[in-house]
Amino acid sequence: MAFRLTPHERGFYPLFTRAAENIVRAADDLAELVAADPADRAEPARRVKDAENAGDVLTHEIMVKLNSTFVTPFDREDIYRLTSSLDDVVDTMEEAADRIVLYRLGTLPAGITAQVEILRRAAAATAEAMPRLTTMSELREYWVHVNSLEDEADSVYRALLVDLLAPPDDAPPGDVLTILKIKEVVEVLEEAADAFETVANTVESIVVKES
Amino acid sequence: MAFRLTPHERGFYPLFTRAAENIVRAADDLAELVAADPADRAEPARRVKDAENAGDVLTHEIMVKLNSTFVTPFDREDIYRLTSSLDDVVDTMEEAADRIVLYRLGTLPAGITAQVEILRRAAAATAEAMPRLTTMSELREYWVHVNSLEDEADSVYRALLVDLLAPPDDAPPGDVLTILKIKEVVEVLEEAADAFETVANTVESIVVKES
Amino acid sequence: MAFRLTPHERGFYPLFTRAAENIVRAADDLAELVAADPADRAEPARRVKDAENAGDVLTHEIMVKLNSTFVTPFDREDIYRLTSSLDDVVDTMEEAADRIVLYRLGTLPAGITAQVEILRRAAAATAEAMPRLTTMSELREYWVHVNSLEDEADSVYRALLVDLLAPPDDAPPGDVLTILKIKEVVEVLEEAADAFETVANTVESIVVKES
Structure with a gap:
């Protein structure tokens, strides 16, 4: 009888893919929230x-x-870390959504829409990469892509902070509490972009270890 | 002559327990500080x-x-991480205590008392769990418990932020610097709750690795 | 023919040293920026x-x-972590420099000069330690030193926050947006000090693992 992998061993991969698809849904819903009328x-x-x-x-x-599971497809600890980092992504997106609602914010700055759009692209890249963990192939372009999305998110984030804290001298003075509330949302969205990068870095370190 | 564990090997466990008991004391003192009259x-x-x-x-x-030590009870690196994460908990609690005093804050919002109460419960759970590392048994309920305490802390934290940044329209306007000072304290206390979760996650990853 | 290490294996060390020397340059430039006239x-x-x-x-x-590389001088994952943590240091310093310019800040508080001075000392200690990774010797004083620099940075940071948020009652009231902008810069500089500590902790955990 030929040696074969136990079903358990391979059972992890579909779960990572489902976690990433769940993140895609969360990002879509967050985009809908940000585009919606404040009342909706x-x-x-x-x-x-x-x-x-x-x-x-x-x-x-x-x-x-x-x-x-006795035999795992890669280090137990890495499975643990990948799972935790995928979980952090959706936690952070939920935190952003919750704050927008709880703070009863009015119209959001366009930069927030740009932040969420980058999160959607990072989510799509992550969901597309997860199935490739089975073969550990072609993952490099994924983590390079997510790292460059994080750079892009960082630029948008810095521009938002400048708009909030250092507006042009001829701009009407903003309400400080509103500035603080929007700053909180903007920071949590930046954390979400960082969380995608942590997932990508975890995948990179798994590939590096197994190579 | 029978094989026996070296004294060194087992000597780590009492130290983890003492570190956790020290955290219990810090949490009690922090609770006393928060309950005290500002002058005391x-x-x-x-x-x-x-x-x-x-x-x-x-x-x-x-x-x-x-x-x-040549032979350690579990991975050297995990001993290192567990030790560091226990240290982070007490560092963060000290940071919160220090800020409350340095900012010369008056009466604190009730939510801060609630945050500290959750820290005390997390400290008790941690101190109770550390001795069970010797047998690696019944640790699951500990990390599940600390994770649910962190969820609770997160709710209290979000409610505090809403009270600070989005008070009811009929509330008297708060002083912005006071809002910023309390927000700092509230954030550091949330970091302390996160630090307990990191300890629990470290224990979980040790158990997962050794299982 | 005698056994010898492959060139590849040893090729990592000069790269760590060069990364640390690059950090020294970034810290020097940051110090120059902080000392410069706002227009320069x-x-x-x-x-x-x-x-x-x-x-x-x-x-x-x-x-x-x-x-x-097939055979690495220490764990692949640790090489990965050391590299990432060195990269984080320079990223954080760039973030601080960028904010000072983008926020069009005027004269900076003296505490910021003190923060940057500590970063320079941490950079020098790091650059001096990296070549000692080849022998894994005398690294203990390095990480103890960086940890104590981080303590010092923490004190400066706390004093800056008190100056910003809880100035003496007879001080003229500060402009809130200016306070928020300086607070951002001060926080990012504190993150840079933490990033140096993460490098030192990574080195410590490598030494602990290999010992």
């Missing part, structure tokens, strides 16, 4: 919250599998 | 500072042992 | 940006070598 934000925010819960269920499923 | 905060703050120093001594003791 | 900040800021780009090139060079 509750519904997409609720769906981002649902995605966060779905992410928690997937994380739990992976952890249970990890505890019951 | 210096004394409990000094004790939180003492706990931070005691934590540094314990960290140093573990590191010296690590460098002189 | 663009030129040193451009040089900090150049150092960030040079750091990215070095990071890429190390990663390519890592992917093409």
Whole structure:
């Protein structure tokens, strides 16, 4: 009888893919929230919250599998780290959605739409890369791409901070609490971009270790 | 002659327990500080500072042992990470205590008392779990518990931010510098809750690796 | 024929040293920027940006070598982490330089000069330590030194926050946006000090693992 991989061993891959697809959904809902009229934000925010819960269920499923699997496709600790970092992405997006609603913000600056659009592209790149973990191939372009998206997110983030804190001298003075609320949202969205980079760095370090 | 574990090998466990008990003391002192009249905060703050120093001594003791021990009870790197993350908890609590005193804050919002109460519960759970590292048993409920405490801390934190930045329209306008000072304290206390979660995640990843 | 190490294996060390020397240059340029007249900040800021780009090139060079080297001088994952943490240092310094320019800040508080001076000392200590990785000797004093520099940075940082948020009652009221802008710069400089500590902690964990 020929040697074959146990079903358990390969069962991790579809779960990583599902976690990444869940992130795609959360990013789409967050984009809808940001594009919506302030009065219509509750519904997409609720769906981002649902995605966060779905992410928690997937994380739990992976952890249970990890505890019951003898031979894992790569280091146990790396499976743990990849799972945690995917979970952080959706947590951060939910945090941003929640703040926009709780702070009862009015129209958002265009830079926030740009931040969320970058998150959607990072989500798509992540979901597209996860299935390639099975063969550990062609992952380099993925992490290079996410790193460059993070650079782009960083530029948008810096421009937003300048608009908020150092507006042109002839601009009407902004309300300080509004500035602080928008600054919080902008910072959490930047954390989400960083969280995608952490996922990509985790994948890179797995590939580096296994190479 | 029967094989037996070297004394060194097992000597790490009491040190982790002592580090966690030190955290319990720091959390108690922080709770006392937060409950005290603003004029009486210096004394409990000094004790939180003492706990931070005691934590540094314990960290140093573990590191010296690590460098002189050939066979360790689990991965050297994990001992290092567990020690660092326990140290981060007490550092963060000291940072919060210090800011409350240095900013000469008046009466604190009730949410801060709630944050510190959650830290006390996380400290108790951590101190109770550390001795179980010797057998690696029944640690799952510990990290699940600390993760749910962190969720609770996160809710309290978000509510505090809303109170600070988006108060009801009929509330008297707050002083912006006071808002910024309280926001700093609230954020550092949230970091302390995150630091407990990092300890729990480190324990989880050790168990996952050894399982 | 005698056994000898492959050239590749030892080729990592000069790259770590060059990355640290690049950090020394970035710290010097940052110090020049902070000492300059506000009108003369663009030129040193451009040089900090150049150092960030040079750091990215070095990071890429190390990663390519890592992917093409079979036997590495220490754990692949640790090479990865050391490289990333060195890169974070220069990224954070560039972020601080960029904000000072973009926010069009006037004269900076003396505490910011003190923060940058500590960064220069941490940079010098790091550059001096990197060549000692080849023998893994006398690294303990390095990480102890950087940890104590981080303590010093932390004190300066806390004093700056108190000056900004809780100035003496008889001080003239500051402009809130200016306070927020300086607070951002001060926080990013504190992150740079933390980034040096992360490099030192990474070195410590490598030594602990190899010992």
